[in-house]
Amino acid sequence: MTIKNTEIQELLVGVDIGGTNTAIGIMDVNNKILFEDSFFTLPENGVDDFFNRLTNIIKKEYEKFKPNYLLGGIGLAAPSANYLSGAIESPANLKWGNVNLIEIMKKHFDVPVVILNDANAAALGEHNFGAAKYMKNFIVLTLGTGLGSGIFVDGHLLHGENGLAGELGHTIIDPDGRQCTCGRKGCLETYVSAIGIKRSVFHFLCNSDDKGELRNISYNDLTSKKISELARAHDPLAIKAFNYTGEIFGKALANVVTYYNPEAIILFGGLADSDDLLIDPTSFFFDKYLLNIYKGKVRILKSELQNGKAAVLGACSFAREIITKSIISV
């Protein structure tokens, strides 16, 4: 077995395709970021329009690095992406149906292309560049519109039999609970996510006569950021919504620990930016419900990477992993 010393001049491209924004990064083999940018995904314009714009950006930027660098590989992070099939499987916020992203990219670039679930990409990014450096067992939870998760066990990203491991957001916590986008009721992400906390605010508005600014904001205008701002301004209903979210989240995380025995649980995404408002009640209930043997052994941390960056870095890392494996196996 020999390792060819050709990767020194290679570039890796990482792309994080989100429902609103798409982030792109170009990195050399020494993990130096040479280019980063983001643009509107505009999923309503269709998959062809999106990939025309994406591939044009990559081609244009790649031209600038020639001839000193070669394009080594491309990693795509996307919601509901299956790294085994190469397809995204009807993600709710893209509405492109089942699309094989690898086949599309291969029409434009004759290099290895890999895809993986955006939360798994965030976990890889966190492992190689962020809060989980040097950790072998940890879980990254992305708290955006939904709740995504990427799980590292014994130093490896957990993929599962069908490449679909780690859908913690769809753990049912109340079978008669809130309607979820997956078609079932009471999934964790219907409570613990940017949308989930909005739903909690409206639940409390309906079931109390609490006054306050929240009563004057429509559902579509309300954001988790706004709820954070009001909680910091001591709005009782906003604080109640965070405490309720934290109670459900802490309990769920205590259960998750029994499956994976992680060293840390790392929170990432918009709702995680509310910091102590979410982390304090979550930690309280997490400690309350945690099995004794794990007490004092699991930390709840916030991501050290800027929003949007973890998945891009993770997608690059995954591309490198796949390329390295194929080089070694020659």
Ligand SMILES: [Zn+2]
């Ligand atoms: Zn669900």
